[in-house]
Amino acid sequence: MHISVKKAGLFTTLQDLGRTGWRQAGIPVSGAMDPFALRTANLLVGNEEGEAALEMTMTGPTLEMEANLLIAICGADLQPRINGQPVKNWRPVYVRKGAVLSFAGSVKGCRAYLAVAGGFAVQPVLGSKATYTRAGIGGFCGRALEIGDRLAIGTMSKSALRRLSQLARRAGNRAYAEGEWYVGPGFLPPYRANPTVRVTRGGQFSWFSERGKENFFTEAFQISAQSDRMGYRLTGPEISLCHPRELLSEAVTPGTVQVPADGQPIILMADCQTTGGYPKIAEVITADLPVLAQMKPGEKVRFAEVSVNEAQRQYRKQEKKLALLKKRLALL
Amino acid sequence: MNENQLVLRPMGDSAIVAELGQKMDQETHFRVKALAAALKKNPFRGMTGYVPAFTTLTVFYDPLSFSFTEMSRRLQSLAEDIGTGEELQPKVVEIPVCYGGEFGPDLPFVAEYNKLSPEEVIRIHASGEYLVYMIGFAPGFPYLGGMSERIAAPRKPSPRVKVPAGSVGIAGKQTGIYSLDSPGGWQLIGRTPLSLFRVDRNPPGLLEMGDIVRFRPISRAEYERWEAGGNHAYQR
Structure with missing residues (x-):
């Protein structure tokens, strides 16, 4: 069973929940920018939630199904089409052999995830299928997809086979059929354009000037065009230090907001390096990383401070939602 | 304040930074190394990674398993037993x-x-x-x-x-x-x-x-x- 790539799209990579446990060797975690969408997509097709899925950016690829497959698309609305007919996100979809999945481009959000029942059969590297293109490791040949690639699909779980045959019956002689149940909007992270994301204070918060701190929490910052899986460069009012000061390099992580000498913050994202030497003004809370992952260059972000306890409460709340989804899907 | 005192601070909701010194020197380095060795030897459930640096060691954890306060206590007690680290033979x-x-x-x-x-x-x-x-x-x-x-x-x-x-x-x-x-x-x-x-x-x-x-x-x-x-x- 394979999926073949007819058009690669802007930047399409295999991602999972990341290469954890190797930070001490300088290896970035990588993995999905929006782990909530990836996990949900996998659960919808009966996979383990951490299975690899395609992370598709802005335009999305064109893919031909070489077998009857069960898929789910979650995250950004890139206007998915099967043989030209619109299909919806956040639900399981049966796709018949020979059907072509394409995308008309983003109307909402930046990154969509395509999970396929059975998962993508690639060799894990250091315990993960996530692609880290800078080192050329993981995913499909360590790189973004290219035209002509053929992705092997793994073995489906029993529940996936059951869901697939139900939907196949419904499809009849049509090329696809959508599941009638879906993950409702109330269940999702607060995705929206120009969001306010919650942050805790960074390790060097006190190094910043009163003016810098005030600007950070009251002004909007634009995501610049030089933004990718490694980090978002922001432009906005200057965030200055009280006085110039050198930081000895220490750990950083996705969500870290660091401020180089030019006073323009950078939010580190999934492919960020493991250590950094710029002062850190804030850390975006884990529960809000999916919201950030769906921002496009040109959008504006604001920051609101919460305590570490509150950040952890939000984290547990999000985990509870996913656990609930898992439980409900198991009953189907 | 004792120069060797351990300072613990959060880095977001899933990591804790242990500061083991203020300067990039061998003494601090050995303490970071000793704490890293202790973590490597006794990894605990809910720990998702660690990063030793010049003066700090950052431990990543799952907030479903620990609160920041619980992690602080755990690292504090681990750090009490690490020694100076100079006894660890370098490769x-x-x-x-x-x-x-x-x-x-x-x-x-x-x-x-x-x-x-x-x-x-x-x-x-x-x-x-x-x-x-x-x-x-x-x-x-x-x-x-x-x-x-x-x-x-x-x-x-x-x-x-x-x-x-x-x-x-x-x-x-x-x-x-x-x-x-x-x-x-x-x-x-x-x-x-x-x-x-x-x-x-x-x-x-x-x-x-x-x-x-x-x-x-x-x-x-x-x-x-x-x-x-x-x-x-x-x-x-």
Whole structure:
């Protein structure tokens, strides 16, 4: 069973929940920018939630199904089409052999995830299928997809086979059929354009000037065009230090907001390096990383401070939602 | 405040930073190393990673398993028993380097800048013992301490677009080895045929924090033999 790539799209990579446990060797975690969408997509097709899925950016690829497959698309609305007919996100979809999945481009959000029942059969590297293109490791040949690639699909779980045959019956002689149940909007992270994301204070918060701190929490910052899986460069009012000061390099992580000498913050994202030497003004809370992952260059972000306890409460709340989804899907 | 007192601070909702000193020095380094060794020996459920650095050790954890307060308590008690870390025997890694020529295009600049001959720069660089203070910046990239200031040189005014992996360079008072092909502004004085980072090796990095590095000059012919030999990790 394979999926073949007819058009690669802007930047399409295999991602999972990341290469954890190797930070001490300088290896970035990588993995999905929006782990909530990836996990949900996998659960919808009966996979383990951490299975690899395609992370598709802005335009999305064109893919031909070489077998009857069960898929789910979650995250950004890139206007998915099967043989030209619109299909919806956040639900399981049966796709018949020979059907072509394409995308008309983003109307909402930046990154969509395509999970396929059975998962993508690639060799894990250091315990993960996530692609880290800078080192050329993981995913499909360590790189973004290219035209002509053929992705092997793994073995489906029993529940996936059951869901697939139900939907196949419904499809009849049509090329696809959508599941009638879906993950409702109330269940999702607060995705929206120009969001306010919650942050805790960074390790060097006190190094910043009163003016810098005030600007950070009251002004909007634009995501610049030089933004990718490694980090978002922001432009906005200057965030200055009280006085110039050198930081000895220490750990950083996705969500870290660091401020180089030019006073323009950078939010580190999934492919960020493991250590950094710029002062850190804030850390975006884990529960809000999916919201950030769906921002496009040109959008504006604001920051609101919460305590570490509150950040952890939000984290547990999000985990509870996913656990609930898992439980409900198991009953189907 | 006792200089050796442990300071703990959160880094977001899933990490805690242990500050073990204020300065980049060997004493602090050994304490970081000792705490890292303790974590490696006794990993606990809910710990998702750790990053030793110059003066800090950051532990990543799952907030479903621990609150920040619980993590603080755990690290505090772990840190009480670590000792000075000086008793931990470092691994000594010899790194063969083909200096100058095509591999070290900036060797003449470093020599001229320090009013030395290229041979003297090589001799000084290869006679030092270097401590791997930390790994970071890129997979397997070592931050090395201990270079003689007699061969210090400023970075290039504009970085090269692509520096090949294995390139040995100097930037200010630091020397380093590129672990991946990447852009870079260091003055390049040579190249090693060894891979600093290979995913088919465990651990994937040739070097770990706390290791001692020595450079050994090799000829171009030796460099090519190393490469032909499969570029295997070499240590003793």
